[in-house]
Amino acid sequence: MSLPYLTPSIRIRKTPFSSRVNAAGVKAYTVYNHMLLPSFFTTPEEDYRHLKSAVQVWDVSVERQVEIVGPDALRLVQMTTPRDVSRMQDDQCYYVPMVDTSGRMMNDPVAIRLHQNRFWLSLADSDMLLYCKGLAAAADLDVEVFEPDVSPLAIQGPKADELVARVFGDDIVSTRFFRHKTINFQGQDMIIARSGWSHQGGFELYLDGSQYGEALWDTLFAAGEDLDVRAGCPNLIERIEAGLLSFGSDITPAHTPFEAGLGKYCDLDTVNGFLGYAALSKLSTPARQIRALEVDGPPVPAIYDSWPLQDSEGNVVGQISSSTWSPDYDTNVTIAMVDRSHWDAGTVLMAKVPDADRNATVRAGFWG
């Protein structure tokens, strides 16, 4: 694999865990929310095997938080999303498509309600902080909107529960999916949620105070040595198998949440105060939508540009945005945006992979 070099600068921020990520032998990075995100430590395949069998600690500080606090906090959050957040509990996390007034996606964060008038948005790769600031300023809302010094650390894999139990106790392991509890580390309270960008189970711990980062990392590694705990990161193979969509790749600002397959998070019957309501209501029957596909043949090359999908007459009927070889499923697991006319499961299309044309079959769902 031949990769380009990345020139470091202060503008591309390090994280509270960067010294430990470097010591763990990170092989390459990507840049996400103006910050470094590791992309693999051994090979993507070996990282994947280990993620599925043991436990990994991921520096996902790039999931920057937008903190919204004050009497109008709920109102502001609701302005950004078609998901009805009015009945969210104080210990709850919601996956929320964030949608503009034209009905298009701006981000797909996890919203965390910390208490009645205090939320965090745990962001995908766009500066939603600025949208929220714009709303607060122009609508003169009674809220503060800022980026706190909070950096998520994910603990993922089948042995994540065991590691978390050892360090934080059995009560934390009882946390239900997309709920959060509070742990105390060296005197500092921090939120931990049962969530994470894999389907292997685990937690996201919201490091609250950069100064605790290295000690927290070291504590987890010391406690998990016999569990073969390793440094990891979101894994391309596993996340495609799991159908975890990447904002900026699979979902872009050109797409509606219905095209992104996120219709179940659009509560257009009950939501009140969402600014994109009028536009999105007219877009609820998409002409294209996210699909899982299997692409035939040997492992596909790395994808730098979307690959067109054609029908038997050569018409372009979709675009592949993510694709890689899956050792477990023995095929190229693939995510594409496919036209309604060709999105039924079993439809065979032609994928214009750079090395060759290949058959691609639409599936009924994802793998993992």
Next chain:
Amino acid sequence: MSLPYLTPSIRIRKTPFSSRVNAAGVKAYTVYNHMLLPSFFTTPEEDYRHLKSAVQVWDVSVERQVEIVGPDALRLVQMTTPRDVSRMQDDQCYYVPMVDTSGRMMNDPVAIRLHQNRFWLSLADSDMLLYCKGLAAAADLDVEVFEPDVSPLAIQGPKADELVARVFGDDIVSTRFFRHKTINFQGQDMIIARSGWSHQGGFELYLDGSQYGEALWDTLFAAGEDLDVRAGCPNLIERIEAGLLSFGSDITPAHTPFEAGLGKYCDLDTVNGFLGYAALSKLSTPARQIRALEVDGPPVPAIYDSWPLQDSEGNVVGQISSSTWSPDYDTNVTIAMVDRSHWDAGTVLMAKVPDADRNATVRAGFWG
């Protein structure tokens, strides 16, 4: 120089010129506004020598545009900045600090007035599109706000005028600083401005339509062969000499425009409708400010984290954000944020450079 690898993905966008940038032998990239920006082609020093003696073509597509069009366009732009834009001409460009309701920097784009009700913001590295969308949505403004398919190509260096004259005519060369004219390329009108992120002179051509990108690049290179035209990019050495501040490095969201040395762009006496007015009015006497410094000793190492500046008693009185060796000025040209108590020209401070403590002398101004 040992650089980390960058894992490419669709999320980190290519540009209309990427094939040509690759063919020209780009050595490393940075990521800026979710897009690839070359960082050098030969060595930073050799790129610098060539920029100062010939002409370079820069793929600065990362300067993404926010288009604001409609009856409320001027009102929206004015909401974002303390610079009074009310008398801007239809052929004019303004450097505008963009400031939030707490008086802090969000971006420092060049605003371009295309006609009375149509503006572009040519962005530094943050998604100001989302702030503008937030304002338009919450204030229910009569505007459209979107990212057009526009990608700037800079033509910089002492021979830039000659190259532009050959390709676009003498009338374009008569364009005054920070004014724009219109050229026609293959039937498509495009804006060209006398501007650019160097002090070597030249233009920025706003490619209007990605499909023209490679032809435009090739046209410039064919016309400039005997001028030794080469692919280039913003150069670290030259831009520090010139005092061109990098948003995200030298200026961050923690800083006010007065701290950033941009007080002359804050028209607090005449501006009307800027949303940060109340907060910024109280911050016009900064306690720290951007300064140029010379750092003694041999060439400094690459800077990944800010370097503290200390007084003679070891108190931290500033932070270095950019520093590199300048062959022309035979010193380490440096940008720092320095406390008022120590910002007078001639003050000697101690720079905590990773390899050694070094003397650093505050200057009255930049070099280039």
